[in-house]
Amino acid sequence: MNPTGDASGVLEEALERLHAAGPERLGRLTNHAPMVVEALAAHGRSGAVHRWLDLYEAKLEEFPSPVEPVTDANWTAALGDPRRVADWIAYFTRAVGEGSWKGVLAEWWPRLLPGMYGGSTHPVIRVGHAVRSLIEGGESAPRLAELAHGLGYWAARHHPLPGIALLPGAHEAGEALAALDAVAPIRDPHGGFPARLALVEQLPAWAGWVADPDAARQRLAELVRAATHRYATHGHGNEIMLVHAATAPSAVLRTLPALPRTLWAPSLHAAWLASAAVTAMYAPSEPVPSVPPGxxxxxxxxxxxxxxxxxxxxxxxxxALDVGDEQALAAALRAIELGEPLA
Incomplete structure (x- = not known):
């Protein structure tokens, strides 16, 4: 099942509806609606977009107030300041409106990539959905605005992870992820994402040696497949957070076609470290058997x-539908089993 661009205009309607809301709620939780409506539209479920959004709407908060404009001269001081999210979104809205969205993405991607951990990796995931909508559905004002919102959210929540020791790793992505169970043991099992992230001190350098762009893209696809497969047996470690071990690298993979090839290998490296960190942070003590989907x-x-x-x-x-094999479908069914339905 291959996603296709939505030509109904429903995605545009939904994005316009959502851009009056902020990227977060309760000061720390991410607004997932822009990502979900894009996913539904991409998979031919435009008819369900507004029905789903009606159910989710109670979780939306008003768009935050601006603080001070972000400019080309002062952006470094505003990077990673969540209070400036409205300022950042305004900055990227201007940038995308004045030039090529691919040019803006190429300029800012290497600046933002080290801070993929901010917002529990949600900002890069939102950007990945926005880029897919532009690649597959073409440019429109709401889709371009969504890219600006995603980039602005990422810049405001930018959070690097310095000081990580890189260790030798297995050749296969699945083996490298499996070896993470004993990495960065969690001394505070009830700590949130930032607290757990601070405990990650070393990770395998599984993808660090790749330099060829095509090899990087192949390895990134391998990582997405392995992380998705792993959810079927390890998702119970944290049914919400372990989703990001797959969806964050998936977002990067979706973005590669819009980026200069010179950025593909660094993108692989950053995506691997983010996926590996999340895997280590929430790895359960024991896996469960994977049930074939039948x-x-x-x-x-x-x-x-x-x-x-x-x-x-x-x-x-x-x-999982992008990965497209039986184990990926089993992972999706496992998520359905573990997750709490939207009321």
């Missing part, structure tokens, strides 16, 4: 995810 199609899995309604379930299913 005679079920990708379309049926998507329908089950949509009926369930949880935003993380839909986004993992979106990535």
């Amino acid at each position: 005679r079920i199609s990708a379309e049926e899995v998507l329908e089950r995810a949509l009926a369930h309604g949880d935003e993380h379930v839909i986004k993992l299913t979106d990535t």
Whole structure:
């Protein structure tokens, strides 16, 4: 099942509706709606977009107030300041409106890439959805605005992870992820994402040696597949946060076609470290057996995810459909089983 660009205009309507809301709620939780509506539209479920959004709307908060304009001269001081999210979104709205969106993306991607951990990796995921909508559906004002919102959110939540020791790693992505169980043991099992992230001190340099762009893209696809497969057996470690071990590198993979090839290898490296860190932070003590999905199609899995309604379930299913094999479908079904349905 391959995603296709939505030509109905429903995605534009939904994005315009959502751009009056902020990228977060309760001061720390991410607004997932722009990502979910793009995923539904991309997979031919435009008819469900507004129905789903009606259910999610109670979680939206008003767009935040600006503080001080971000400019080409002062942006470094504003980077990573969540209070400046409205300023950052305004900055990128101007930048995208004045030039090529691919040019803006190419300029800012290497600046933002080291800070992928901010917002629990949600900003890069939002950018990945926005880029896919532009690649597959063409440019429109709401889609360009969504890219600006995603980039602005990422800049405001930019959070690097310095001082990580890189260790030798397995050749296969699945083996490298499996070896992470004993990496960065969690001394505070109840700590949130920032607290757990601070405990990650070393990770395997699985993808660090790749320099060829085509090899980097192949390895990134391998990582997305391995992280998605792993959710089927390890998702119970944290049914929400472990989704990001797959969806964050998936967002990077979706963005590669819009980036200069020189950025593909650095993108792989950053995506691997983010996926590995999340995997280590929430790895359960023991896996569970993966249950084969049986005679079920990708379309049926998507329908089950949509009926369930949880935003993380839909986004993992979106990535699982991109991977497209039986173990990926099993991961999506596992997410449906573990997640709390959207009321």
